[in-house]
Amino acid sequence: xxxxxxxEIKTKFPGVTSGVLKIHPKGTQTSLTxxxxxxxxxxxxxxxxxxxxxxxxxxxxxxxxxGFGNLDEDHWLGLESIHLLTKDPSKKWTLRVDLLDHxxxxxxxxxxxxxxxxxxxxxxxxxxxxxxDAGDALRDQNGSGFSTYDRDNDYxxxxxxxxxxxxxxxxxxxxxxxYSGCGSAALNGDWHSSDDPIGWxxxxxxxxxxxxxxxxxxxxxxxKSD
Ligand SMILES: *[C@@H]1O[C@H](CO)[C@@H](O)[C@H](O)[C@H]1NC(C)=O
Numbered sequence: 145x146x147x148x149x150x151x152e153i154k155t156k157f158p159g160v161t162s163g164v165l166k167i168h169p170k171g172t173q174t175s176l177t178x179x180x181x182x183x184x185x186x187x188x189x190x191x192x193x194x195x196x197x198x199x200x201x202x203x204x205x206x207x208x209x210x211g212f213g214n215l216d217e218d219h220w221l222g223l224e225s226i227h228l229l230t231k232d233p234s235k236k237w238t239l240r241v242d243l244l245d246h247x248x249x250x251x252x253x254x255x256x257x258x259x260x261x262x263x264x265x266x267x268x269x270x271x272x273x274x275x276x277d278a279g280d281a282l283r284d285q286n287g288s289g290f291s292t293y294d295r296d297n298d299y300x301x302x303x304x305x306x307x308x309x310x311x312x313x314x315x316x317x318x319x320x321x322x323y324s325g326c327g328s329a330a331l332n333g334d335w336h337s338s339d340d341p342i343g344w345x346x347x348x349x350x351x352x353x354x355x356x357x358x359x360x361x362x363x364x365x366x367x368k369s370d
Contacts, residue, residue: 279352
């Protein structure tokens with residue numbers, strides 16, 4: 145199996161099933177190994193997966209840039225790879241976010257025109273039109289740069305959360321994200337088990353879906369070209 149992305153692989157090889165595959169992004173010499181999620185007739189590239197507490201997401205800039213985790217399990221694909229995939233101006237990408245609560249109920253959010261800037265823009269997030277049933281939590285983070293505890297690109301200082309003021313969003317969350325004013329979505333925080341799904345200081349948060357302290361049991365972010 146080979147192709148520019150998972151959409152092309154699914155088109156060329158209709159029988160392909162979800163799994164780890166090599167792709168050759170258009171306009172680059174690079175090949176990338178990614179997890180292709182085959183979803184009906186569509187092939188998606190998974191860029192983030194959380195299903196448990198085994199993989200540590202409290203990491204610095206270098207790890208978020210290059211990616212970490214096991215592609216078959218929980219992982220972060222890496223900001224540089226996501227930028228490389230989405231930088232071609234002739235292609236449009238859709239971001240899909242899938243969320244699972246502790247009663248195994250699903251919700252999703254999709255954004256048209258997803259792309260990340262390069263490292264000089266701190267991998268600035270761009271999202272277009274929203275659709276889904278989880279709510280438009282990313283809207284207020286559109287245009288934000290990515291932040292980690294060792295690379296601060298957010299505009300929240302102090303970050304007020306409940307009665308507590310933190311100096312930085314990353315001080316509260318510990319993990320990397322496109323924080324903006326401590327906005328409504330943050331999917332890289334601490335994973336919480338079903339005995340204790342409330343993650344005040346850090347969790348897998350999607351504020352427009354569940355009140356902020358609620359931490360999802362699982363999340364997945366994936367992208368697909370038109
Ligand atoms: C995100 O920002 C871009 C650039 O400013 C804008 O074109 C786009 O409409 C914004 N998306 C949303 C959902 O507001």
